[in-house]
Amino acid sequence: MTDEQTAAPSHAAVDRVAAALAAVGVDARIVWFDDAVTTAKLAADALGVEVGQIANSLVFTLDDEPILVLTSGAHRVDTDWLGSELGGTIGRASKEVVKAATGQVIGGVAPVGHPAPVRTFVDVDLAGYDEVWAAAGHAKTVFPTTFDELVRITGGTPTAVEPS
Known part of the structure; x- marks a missing residue:
């Protein structure tokens, strides 16, 4: 095999995530899969971990501001409840809003590597x-963290995403 064939894949969004992680002192081990892992279940199965260990990156709007909610794959975000807790109305972000806010596409949104900081809830x-x-900027990538x-690394606010 040539060096080109054995080299790790490269993608601009993943490169930005790796650079953002390095900038905050994280030596991330980005894992590439052969196929997209666009759901928590797919990612957990591919990694051999519990679905709750997958940090789903979900972009919503809080009133008109894009926000990032990093939620356990074992949960669904109760947008009515969380919006009330945050003092606004949460809506689903369009794919255009997701791309503009994060520089990444739905299914691969990472917690970092965005063009500008995105208000984040963990x-x-x-x-x-x-x-x-967590996703690493592409639907075929993830990285381990805590x-x-x-x-x-996100400057995020720890929060519940559904009522207890």
Whole structure:
């Protein structure tokens, strides 16, 4: 095999995520899959971990501001409840809003590597796992991290995403 055939794949959004992680002192091990892992279940199955260990990156709008909610793959975000908790109305972001806010496409949105900071909320239930996995800018990529590290690298606010 040539060096080209054995080299790790490259993608501009993934490169930006790797650079953003390096800038905050994280030596991320980005894992590439042969196929897209666009759901928490697919990612968990591919990694051999619990679905709750997958940090789903969901972009919503809070009133008109894009926000990022990093939620455990074991949960659904209760947008009515969370919007009330945050003092506004949460709506689904269009694919255009997701791309503009993050520089990434739905299915591969990472917690970092965005063109500008995105207000971020991190599901407190992710703290129950020693290791969590987040997308790395492309639907075929993930990287391992922790709840505390997600909060630190995103400047995120730990929050519940559904009523207890």
